[in-house]
Amino acid sequence: MKIAFVGKGGSGKTTLSSLFIRHLTANEAAVLAVDADINQHLGAALGLDEPEAAALPAMGAQLPLIKDYLRGTNPRIASAETMIKTTPPGRGSRLLRLRESNPVYEACARRVVLDDGDIRLMATGPFSESDLGVACYHSKVGAVELCLNHLVDGPDEYVVVDMTAGSDSFASGMFTRFDMTFLVAEPTRKGVSVYRQYREYARDFGVALKVVGNKVQGQDDLDFLRSEVGDDLLVTVGHSDWVRAMEKGRPPRFELLEADNRLALQALQDAADDSYEARDWERYTRQMVHFHLKNAESWGNAKTGADLAAQVDPDFVLREELAVPLPG
Numbered sequence: 396m397k398i399a400f401v402g403k404g405g406s407g408k409t410t411l412s413s414l415f416i417r418h419l420t421a422n423e424a425a426v427l428a429v430d431a432d433i434n435q436h437l438g439a440a441l442g443l444d445e446p447e448a449a450a451l452p453a454m455g456a457q458l459p460l461i462k463d464y465l466r467g468t469n470p471r472i473a474s475a476e477t478m479i480k481t482t483p484p485g486r487g488s489r490l491l492r493l494r495e496s497n498p499v500y501e502a503c504a505r506r507v508v509l510d511d512g513d514i515r516l517m518a519t520g521p522f523s524e525s526d527l528g529v530a531c532y533h534s535k536v537g538a539v540e541l542c543l544n545h546l547v548d549g550p551d552e553y554v555v556v557d558m559t560a561g562s563d564s565f566a567s568g569m570f571t572r573f574d575m576t577f578l579v580a581e582p583t584r585k586g587v588s589v590y591r592q593y594r595e596y597a598r599d600f601g602v603a604l605k606v607v608g609n610k611v612q613g614q615d616d617l618d619f620l621r622s623e624v625g626d627d628l629l630v631t632v633g634h635s636d637w638v639r640a641m642e643k644g645r646p647p648r649f650e651l652l653e654a655d656n657r658l659a660l661q662a663l664q665d666a667a668d669d670s671y672e673a674r675d676w677e678r679y680t681r682q683m684v685h686f687h688l689k690n691a692e693s694w695g696n697a698k699t700g701a702d703l704a705a706q707v708d709p710d711f712v713l714r715e716e717l718a719v720p721l722p723g
Contacts, residue, residue: 402579413440453520480537485708568686
């Protein structure tokens, strides 16, 4: 399952996504974690020290390698240079599988050892000095979107993406790449404002959205969230001494996380697992193509000097049955 954590800045989405990743690992699931927030904090939340987090390779810096590998022998893509962040796969494209080894993972992913197992962690990377004043956030997450477009995952496999704060992710089609989106909201007016934006933007695309109430301190907070988000409220999380210790860099073993919070994380996993039954690969592929054509017309054709609509393979549908390793 592909799962996104979104929310306003300071809502706790990175903390919740890191706890969810630890929970999945404790349940012996295969996990690929992706820090798609330009403010890179997921590595630290998973226990990396500052030098280790800073040493994570930037996916954006590996974009030529990613494009060249994913292009494969797809005859509709003339060159890696004509690929953009929305380029969809077709016959001949190389697909990514969660449990395999490939050049993209070798270049962009690093193994992180947790209490109950290990995961792969990938990160967009921060702005470099040459980016300052001239680059936008979305130029960095293009590598993430391209990888998600080519990733085939199955049951008991989880791609967990810590997204950018606020509603910035709607500037690309990446918000439709997920089986389940968890929106982390505090019980405040600002906390639920991002929820309203996300709900309105996502409605027309069938995006599965559930709210995780964070920093809930009592019945009044709970009543507020219920009145504001209704049935979209899945679960709430309150104060955690375990999280406070983690934020100080001294987390106890994960098995000592408070029982109520463990139950909340299991509710997230149950909701994600339920979303798998509603997976519609044809719609997923159709949305991928929709945003590619929009980007091609808006800026991609002019940037590459090519007709990027020709990259669309009309008879191709991304499916789990395609998850058979290709040579090379």
